[in-house]
């Protein structure tokens with residue numbers, strides 16, 4: 001079996017170097033909107049992605065890329081069997097613009113469409129989450145473990161602290177679906193609901209055991225591809241919101257401490273329609289989540 005450790009170590013080193021650009025950036029007046037008033041991009045997002053991709057391409061010229069801002073600029077999104085780097089240069093751009101201190105660089109690496117490693121570097125906190133397939137998950141070098149296999153699901157869900165995400169779309173269908181999902185989960189009842197505003201770091205909280213579950217509808221592959229393997233390698237479970245196998249292109253995910261918790265959440269949350277990441281012109285613009 002091929003060993004991608006050199007790629008992992010290189011990915012970690014360039015994530016840390018590139019984060020200097022983001023943390024030092026000051027010119028955030030150049031903020032543009034993408035798919036909704038909450039979906040922002042800055043010149044720093046674009047600069048960090050260019051730095052990451054050129055460094056990787058220089059070392060691994062045969063590798064392919066799926067970068068959030070390259071796709072936003074019109075590059076075709078296609079996941080093939082080739083070694084592929086899936087990059088979110090700044091996950092939490094709204095936080096970045098508002099100086100809310102949770103901003104991450106997220107890098108996943110796939111071969112034959114299977115994720116080999118994931119890196120989430122929470123720049124302001126200086127927290128490096130990473131995992132390699134079959135090698136466990138780590139935070140700043142310390143092993144990570146999800147909150148464990150739970151027995152009585154009713155006890156768990158009433159004691160669960162789960163983490164969700166900000167609602168990116170401002171479309172009525174998406175808003176009413178997401179708010180009723182949160183209401184149903186609160187009625188379990190759970191201990192609490194949290195959202196840090198970066199999908200990657202939010203999802204990594206399940207790997208640390210700090211949250212028992214996370215779900216998201218409408219995000220993109222680059223938001224969660226890295227944190228998905230980090231949760232799995234920490235002993236957690238990742239699946240689609242309908243309970244089926246996780247598919248990073250579906251734009252739906254549940255991450256949880258155990259299959260019992262994930263299944264319980266899948267029973268109560270509903271999805272709103274949104275295009276798959278790898279689907280061209282699916283025409284579901286009605287939900288405002290494109």
Ligand SMILES: O=P(O)(O)O[C@H]1[C@H](O)[C@@H](O)[C@@H](O)[C@@H](O)[C@@H]1O
Nearest residue numbers: 090091092093168197198199219
């Ligand atoms: O800041 P981004 O890279 O745009 O990621 C967003 C994501 O697009 C959105 O769906 C939410 O998950 C946010 O928490 C992310 O930061």
Ligand SMILES: [Mg+2]
Nearest residue numbers: 088091092223
């Ligand atoms: Mg993102």
Ligand SMILES: [Mg+2]
Nearest residue numbers: 088089090091
């Ligand atoms: Mg981003």
